[in-house]
Amino acid sequence: MNSPEPSVLVVDTNPARAAIIEEGLRAEGYGRVTLVVEMHGLAGHIAALEPDVIVMDLGNPNRDMLESMLQLARAIRKPIAMFVDKSDRESMERAIEAGVSAYVVDGLRADRVRSIMEMAISRFNAFSRLERELENAKGALAARATIDKAKRLIMKTRGMDETEAYNLLRKTAMNQNRKMVDVAESLLMSASLLGGDEENTP
């Protein structure tokens, strides 16, 4: 028997992540994908869509609400289980590690569920990696700004030029076995404590 294409509901309050999951599912050939980023009216969406699979991120505090709704089973036709099946522990563990949960209607073909799950897990992991990289980039930018500020302070107070000020910071960091940004931060901190000018307040 030809089973119809499963309907997938992605509930994610992070619109960027929701979009990359949707894109991934469509690329795998799943055409019936619905995104919900707003929790309000979720029950109505579920009743209208009768989804076969619901994907929700673990960071969403409304998982308890979703589960109670599914258990009441008034909003949907068929019972819903979590993950592919309880015996597929490895897949469940990877999903939880990745930060995603999935609820699956009884009777959906296991290989289809698995491919949806694999997609969600890999996209969640990719998104976390991106987020980490972004955090690192932001951190690097902030560090550079701090070092520049400390450099200007040294130039002003010690009458050095930019290269000399930079070299002094670097040498101090090397001698003390610390990061340059940490040295710069302590310098700015002590300048502000000792009543330096406004610009030096960290």
Added chain:
Amino acid sequence: MKLVTASFLPLLDASILIAAREKGFAEGEGIDLRLSREVSWANVRDRMAIGHFDVAHMLAPMPLASNLGLTPISERIIAPMALGSGGNAVTVSKALSEALDLPVSLDDPAEAGRSLRRLIAARQSNGDAPLRFGVVHPHSSHFFELRYWLAACGIDPETEIDTIVLPPPYMADALKRGTIDGYCVGEPYNTAALEAGDGVLLTTKNAIWRNSPEKVLGVREDWADDNPEMLGDLLRALYRSAEWCGTVANRRELATILSSGQYLNASAELLEAALAGPAGFEPFAHVATYPWQSHALWFYSQMVRWGQVEHTVEHASTASRSFRPDIYRDVLAPTGAPVPSANAKVEGALLEPTPVGAGQARLILGPDGFFDGRIFDPEALDRYISEQRRARN
């Protein structure tokens, strides 16, 4: 140092775990207690199942639900300790409170319920939509106590009100926006709505069921079996922490600790008010940390009542054995702590504080039982269950 990982939700009754870490009670027992804040009970269950946590701050009926196979992932979980008693209340919107003839006392759930029943009847004859109440989870003391109270006041909680599940921090906002008319939730989320002027207390958990359990320490059974000594050390640390948390003179310091961004992330003033407030979270007195099997069985009787599980001898036994007063006694009695010699008691037998047998130590129990005066005798579970079934038909 032995590493123990625990999860908690940002609620006042996570105090015992948080203070055990922050005040050095865990360290004193050689335990490095790592705490992880979670956003849903579903996450606690899932992450515990895959071994991210050894123990967790849990809704008291959660271990029963897990052991009875009612949850998507059903691991064996035991509760060798309760994490205090009380600490919940029923809060309603300003609009609803104005439509009700409010009782003078929060300690009169019967009067509050009569008033609510009159209003519901009036709304029904006007064709108004049913009132909507928020609870945090279907396997929670909030859910069962709210329903017990309404049913005892002649309101059918299945047909005459709507119940929805919401995360605790969203309750006050939903009340303000008019999405719900009232809720039953743990502190500080009643005091918060009260202080913001968005809600009014109608009654409290302590008034509905006196000295009743709220959260427990849920422990993976395999972990407990593999680490009996570490579990013993942890229970001793938590017991000392409960004693510290229950000392009124420590309230301000406890509120300050809890207020931190990594814990409840709320103002210390609000938390101190909640600790002293009418919802009455009690971390220690009246053996508030003892996991009575009669408490587990009462929750079970309510799971049966509302169709969550079928009543069988095996199910009742599974529910009862989810709470482990034997472990509590083995660990704490040798320390001189007052520990009841019984595993279960008749709920509603003690109308006032009463000294009872507890080895050499002096122990005061009660008052206990329900506002409507009905007695729950765990020895007569079948009769209780069939009587409540008859009452519904």
